[in-house]
Amino acid sequence: MNANVLARSGRGRARRAANGSTAEGAARAGLTxxxxxxxxxxxxxxxxxFGTGEHEADxxxxxxxxxxxxxxxxxxxALGAGLVGMALWRLSEALFGVTGKDGHTAKKRxxxxxxxxxxxxxxxxxxAFAAGSGGSGSSDxxxxxxxxxxxxxxxxxxxxxxxxxxxxVAGVVIAVQALRRSYHKKLKLGELSPRARRLVDVTGxxxxxxxxxxxxxAGAFAVRAAVDYQPDKAKGxxxxxxxxxxxxxxxxxxxxxxxxxxxxxxxxxALARWRRV
Numbered sequence: 001m002n003a004n005v006l007a008r009s010g011r012g013r014a015r016r017a018a019n020g021s022t023a024e025g026a027a028r029a030g031l032t033x034x035x036x037x038x039x040x041x042x043x044x045x046x047x048x049x050f051g052t053g054e055h056e057a058d059x060x061x062x063x064x065x066x067x068x069x070x071x072x073x074x075x076x077x078a079l080g081a082g083l084v085g086m087a088l089w090r091l092s093e094a095l096f097g098v099t100g101k102d103g104h105t106a107k108k109r110x111x112x113x114x115x116x117x118x119x120x121x122x123x124x125x126x127x128a129f130a131a132g133s134g135g136s137g138s139s140d141x142x143x144x145x146x147x148x149x150x151x152x153x154x155x156x157x158x159x160x161x162x163x164x165x166x167x168x169v170a171g172v173v174i175a176v177q178a179l180r181r182s183y184h185k186k187l188k189l190g191e192l193s194p195r196a197r198r199l200v201d202v203t204g205x206x207x208x209x210x211x212x213x214x215x216x217x218a219g220a221f222a223v224r225a226a227v228d229y230q231p232d233k234a235k236g237x238x239x240x241x242x243x244x245x246x247x248x249x250x251x252x253x254x255x256x257x258x259x260x261x262x263x264x265x266x267x268x269x270a271l272a273r274w275r276r277v
């Protein structure tokens with residue numbers, strides 16, 4: 001058996017493993033972990049809206065909230081492991097293709113690669129926090145620090161502005177796809193009872209729209225920071241959420257967005273149960 005045959009055989013086995021039960025388990029664990037984070041961030045944002053919040057409404061605040069619970073350390077390690085699973089699932093999609101039509105095209109695989117990098121970073125920050133290394137600091141300070149460093153490089157102001165505009169566009173796309181219920185294409189709809197389908201649609205539409213609004217708002221703050229050449233105007237998740245309370249609608253807009261993030265957490269749990277992987 002020559003080297004080419006062996007290589008093809010090895011790639012075939014890797015592809016089958018990526019599309020098998022191991023990848024499915026990693027995907028479902030990752031979606032569950034994502035749901036926990038969004039659920040906690042949404043609850044923290046609701047507490048802020050009602051003036052009772054003790055933690056920041058971002059990933060760091062969610063981890064701090066989780067660590068205060070009984071068996072908090074175990075929960076943090078489990079959450080980190082789930083996010084590692086999410087990163088590995090996205091890596092398998094980048095390498096071997098995404099489920100669904102045109103799944104093997106670069107248009108589908110490149111976003112999967114980007115998601116892999118993102119979730120690998122999130123998993124690292126959660127595991128570092130669980131290990132006591134403080135791996136998940138304030139999202140607001142992180143955003144300001146990164147913006148400041150990028151603005152120091154040549155054309156940094158343009159880079160920040162373009163990235164911010166890209167985040168705005170991503171937020172709009174996320175919200176529109178949620179409103180159009182595009183997630184139906186990824187679900188095992190035949191396994192959903194009428195009641196489960198209503199739950200998925202309420203959480204998918206409301207949660208996805210809220211998530212898109214938060215993305216778009218954060219991107220808009222980055223664009224403003226670039227235009228004004230003031231890195232401190234960039235906002236992380238916590239400051240972005242708090243900014244909704246400064247609108248004419250007051251804290252009630254924050255309540256609506258925060259409730260939407262809670263819904264997205266529940267929607268992630270639904271995806272962990274019924275998504276096609």
